[in-house]
Amino acid sequence: MTALVSWCFRRAGVVLVLWLAALGGLLPAALHTGAAFRDTVVLPAADSTLAANLLRSTGSGGAGERVVASSPDGPIDRGPGRLRLDALAARLAALPRVVSVDPAPGQVSADRRTAVLTVRFDAPAADLGQGTADALAATVRNADGLTAGASGELAAMTAAAPDLGNAGIGLLAAAVVLLVAFGSVTCVLLPVLTAAVSVGCALAAVTLLSHVMTMPKISTEIAALLGLGVGVDYALFVLTRYRQGRRDGAEPAAALAVAAATSGRSVVFAGVTVCVSLAGMLTVGLPFLTGIAIAAAVSVLLAALAALTLLPALLRPVARRMKVRPHARAVGWARLARSVTARPGPYTLAALLVVAVLALPVAGLRLGVPDATLDPPGSITRTAAELLQEGFGPGADAPLLVVGTGGDSVGELREALRAGADVGPPAALPGGVWLLTVVPRTAPGDPATGELLASTRVLARILGSPDASVGGVVAARADFAEAITARLPLFFAAVVGISVLLLAWVFRSVLIPLTAAVMNLLTAAATAGVVVFAFGAPTEPYLPVFLFAGLFGLSMDYEVFLIARIQEAWRRHGDTRAAVVDGVAATGRTITAAALIMALVFVSFAFVDARVVREAGAGLTVAVLLDAVVVRCVLVPAVMARLGAANWWFPRRNAVVAAELAGSTR
Numbered sequence: 001m002t003a004l005v006s007w008c009f010r011r012a013g014v015v016l017v018l019w020l021a022a023l024g025g026l027l028p029a030a031l032h033t034g035a036a037f038r039d040t041v042v043l044p045a046a047d048s049t050l051a052a053n054l055l056r057s058t059g060s061g062g063a064g065e066r067v068v069a070s071s072p073d074g075p076i077d078r079g080p081g082r083l084r085l086d087a088l089a090a091r092l093a094a095l096p097r098v099v100s101v102d103p104a105p106g107q108v109s110a111d112r113r114t115a116v117l118t119v120r121f122d123a124p125a126a127d128l129g130q131g132t133a134d135a136l137a138a139t140v141r142n143a144d145g146l147t148a149g150a151s152g153e154l155a156a157m158t159a160a161a162p163d164l165g166n167a168g169i170g171l172l173a174a175a176v177v178l179l180v181a182f183g184s185v186t187c188v189l190l191p192v193l194t195a196a197v198s199v200g201c202a203l204a205a206v207t208l209l210s211h212v213m214t215m216p217k218i219s220t221e222i223a224a225l226l227g228l229g230v231g232v233d234y235a236l237f238v239l240t241r242y243r244q245g246r247r248d249g250a251e252p253a254a255a256l257a258v259a260a261a262t263s264g265r266s267v268v269f270a271g272v273t274v275c276v277s278l279a280g281m282l283t284v285g286l287p288f289l290t291g292i293a294i295a296a297a298v299s300v301l302l303a304a305l306a307a308l309t310l311l312p313a314l315l316r317p318v319a320r321r322m323k324v325r326p327h328a329r330a331v332g333w334a335r336l337a338r339s340v341t342a343r344p345g346p347y348t349l350a351a352l353l354v355v356a357v358l359a360l361p362v363a364g365l366r367l368g369v370p371d372a373t374l375d376p377p378g379s380i381t382r383t384a385a386e387l388l389q390e391g392f393g394p395g396a397d398a399p400l401l402v403v404g405t406g407g408d409s410v411g412e413l414r415e416a417l418r419a420g421a422d423v424g425p426p427a428a429l430p431g432g433v434w435l436l437t438v439v440p441r442t443a444p445g446d447p448a449t450g451e452l453l454a455s456t457r458v459l460a461r462i463l464g465s466p467d468a469s470v471g472g473v474v475a476a477r478a479d480f481a482e483a484i485t486a487r488l489p490l491f492f493a494a495v496v497g498i499s500v501l502l503l504a505w506v507f508r509s510v511l512i513p514l515t516a517a518v519m520n521l522l523t524a525a526a527t528a529g530v531v532v533f534a535f536g537a538p539t540e541p542y543l544p545v546f547l548f549a550g551l552f553g554l555s556m557d558y559e560v561f562l563i564a565r566i567q568e569a570w571r572r573h574g575d576t577r578a579a580v581v582d583g584v585a586a587t588g589r590t591i592t593a594a595a596l597i598m599a600l601v602f603v604s605f606a607f608v609d610a611r612v613v614r615e616a617g618a619g620l621t622v623a624v625l626l627d628a629v630v631v632r633c634v635l636v637p638a639v640m641a642r643l644g645a646a647n648w649w650f651p652r653r654n655a656v657v658a659a660e661l662a663g664s665t666r
Helices: 002-010 012-033 047-057 079-093 125-141 165-182 185-209 218-247 252-284 287-318 331-342 344-364 380-392 410-417 447-464 473-507 511-535 542-573 576-607 611-648
Strands: 064-070 098-101 114-121 147-151 400-405 421-423 427-429 433-440 469-471
Touching: 002 012, 002 252, 002 287, 012 185, 012 287, 047 400, 047 433, 047 469, 047 473, 064 079, 064 380, 079 098, 079 114, 079 125, 114 125, 114 380, 125 147, 125 380, 147 380, 165 185, 165 218, 165 576, 185 218, 185 287, 218 252, 218 287, 218 542, 218 576, 218 611, 252 287, 252 473, 252 542, 287 542, 331 344, 331 576, 331 611, 344 511, 344 611, 400 410, 400 447, 400 473, 410 421, 410 433, 410 447, 433 447, 447 469, 447 473, 469 473, 473 511, 473 542, 511 542, 511 611, 542 576, 542 611, 576 611
Parallel strands: none
Antiparallel strands: 064 114, 064 147, 098 114, 400 433, 400 469, 421 433, 427 433
16 A cells, blocks of 8 residues: 555656546546436336236337326317417327327316326337437427426436536535645645546446446436545545644655555545445345446545545645644543543433434335425426326326236226226226226325225235236336335345454454444434435435445444544553543544535535435435544444443454554544
8 A cells, every 4th residue: 555655656747647548538438428327127026017018018018108288378178278289299299209199188187277198109218218208308398388297207217417516515615624624725625636536537437337237317426425525535534644744744755655554544444345335235136226336336446546546646746835734732532532431321321312313203214216296396207297286186197007917807896996096997908908097096105105006906916817917107116115125134234244344354353343333323223314304205215225335334434543543542551441532532633524524515415406316415414424423422432431441352362463553544
């Protein structure tokens, strides 16, 4: 590690050229090839998939999009409204790959102001591609006097990527914190520039990867969110240790070598730990989540690489001119640590009370995909959902498609279902397949709609036919949530187990990694509670998976930085309580400053249009601040003081060697 960082410092020009070449090569390549993001979730054994396959076998498997139009100044089925609707239907029929469009006015609402036209394409949405989806969206938006939207899988592909302009505000706020902490413009620019270059390369790489594997659109936002947060942090830790060396009188090269041997190693371990935690998402076994995990891991690895190569190169021309403030004694942090270690019981209870209060709303956690009324304002899917709800009722955007073959009692099934929903007449399809369209009387995200789906599936097999299946958007979303929920125990066990083993290997301790895992679980519960309280239910099924993996990875950063200094002090004098005070005094200011910077970047994502990105930004903000301030600076010191020498027990531990250091942040 020291050799790599020192070489990058000596060969700054070469390193800068290599990074600029990487950025200059990846960005044009990504712009030239474009993105091939896919938000489709493949669940071969799911009931909704079986229903879709059965419909496809009858020739009805092409995308069926519902275009909803509303006339603001009169009825839509006659007069000027009808003329505008006819013109819209003609433009829809002229779109590529369109097979048919319902004759106008189609399905009309009771107030005669809203109409629904079904547009059928010759292939499923996943096969039609982004170009067809964009053409549909452009036609719907250009409705000439009508308010129009579209509902369906193809329409869902037109959701624009969230505006990441707020990330710049987050970086600006982080720069202010850096300026206050370091008192030097150069020290502000170096971490920000390092993070920006690494994230630029990561986003381009993710775009290129979308052509060879399943990458959902949200991958870029997740990669940017994590990359900017950890990128500034990793550079900050290396730069902090370098400045300490310069403050102690070392030459730039020597100070950087010490920083590489201590903070540099911690950055490597932290980056690897984040990636290993994200890799736990692969245990869920869904390409959708695998794409998110790989995108986030690429961004984190590039951020760590930039902190160890690009930062030293940028540091070379300004190393001797950089202002270094005299070292300020961490009196406040030492006083806090002495107070915590003197009264570990009350401080532990107070910290747990804070976590418990934040975690209370987690009891209302319900996994599911929110309906389109929560899509970004102005999107055609949200417009359609609002128009359908106003004109036809809350469940109009959530039809259940019941399909089967050879049933002799479909009429009986229809009558049974009509007790809890609006059911259209049976439709006979080629190949002896029948279709019932069941429209719930409650909103797509309402728990009652989920109960209707479950009862419909049971009745369909009993009264319809043994091979009957229930499909539709709501059914597919429910199957997605169920698939993730079923795999959550394995995912949690993998992430927690790997984290415990890594910490046990680094610190040669049994209790330290176990207590860290328990504290991380508490923080995860508090984070989920805040997300549920702020955004309500349902919560996207994959969000807890990402938040849990990201939280465990990021919290290991601060755990390593803090425990490494505590262990270093303990090896010097063997007094656990004094070592805790020394470790908190040495790292408290840096950890909280780093957490504040990361939180400022994360919170900037809490104001974008996409709900899931807002949830991730808000959740990670709470997680980082809670972990750095309450857990690492209060709960960890209190528990370690209570455990005493037991913290350092490890089977067959050899005598402690003073040179065996895991890293440091100062």
